[in-house]
Amino acid sequence: MRKSFAALVLLPLLPLIAACGDDDNGADDAGAAEPELVQVLVLTSAGGEVAPTPYLVEDRAQMKAYVRTFDDRDDVAEAIQQAVTDAGERDGDLAVATVAIGCEVPEDVTISEGADGWEVGPEKAPTSKVECFAPTTSIALVELP
Numbered sequence: 001m002r003k004s005f006a007a008l009v010l011l012p013l014l015p016l017i018a019a020c021g022d023d024d025n026g027a028d029d030a031g032a033a034e035p036e037l038v039q040v041l042v043l044t045s046a047g048g049e050v051a052p053t054p055y056l057v058e059d060r061a062q063m064k065a066y067v068r069t070f071d072d073r074d075d076v077a078e079a080i081q082q083a084v085t086d087a088g089e090r091d092g093d094l095a096v097a098t099v100a101i102g103c104e105v106p107e108d109v110t111i112s113e114g115a116d117g118w119e120v121g122p123e124k125a126p127t128s129k130v131e132c133f134a135p136t137t138s139i140a141l142v143e144l145p
Contacts, residue, residue: 033145035111035118038087038094041079042105046137047071052119054095054142057084066096070137083141092143095120099140103132109140118144 048070055066057080070076084094097120100106106122113119120140 033092035092035142035144037109037111038090038141038143039083040099040105040109041083041096041139041141043072043075043079043137043139045072045134046076048076048098048101048137048139050098050101052097052099052121053116054097054118054120054140054144057094057096057141069098076137076139080139080141087141087143090143092145095142095144097121097140097142098137100136100138102135103130105136105138109142111142111144 055062057063063077063080067073067077067080080096087094095118099109099120099122106124108123109120110123111118111120120142122138
């Protein structure tokens with residue numbers, strides 16, 4: 001009788017006990033994290049060029065090269081620095097990419113891993129007949145695994 005009572009108590013716990021050693025669920029794997037959009041920065045008359053390649057924020061050389069492509073370098077650098085501060089502590093790497101220049105601001109971005117590394121672009125290419133006084137530059141701040 002004692003053995004069958006122990007079996008009845010342990011039976012509901014078997015799935016939990018079996019899962020204890022299972023690390024294949026991906027929830028705790030650092031490599032399993034998905035890239036995500038942190039924020040889209042919108043700067044008026046900043047210039048620059050649309051490019052899908054993200055530049056790592058923590059890499060000073062990459063950030064210097066990225067900011068150099070803009071007409072208003074100081075404002076761009078300041079906006080990125082503020083966005084990184086606002087983003088707080090992150091597990092992945094923060095990176096920036098210029099996703100659009102014009103009158104329309106993309107609502108979301110796609111982040112994909114291509115043959116040459118990560119690529120960031122607008123989810124839907126802005127196609128508007130809206131005229132604006134000054135074009136805006138949309139910079140995506142993303143977290144990469």
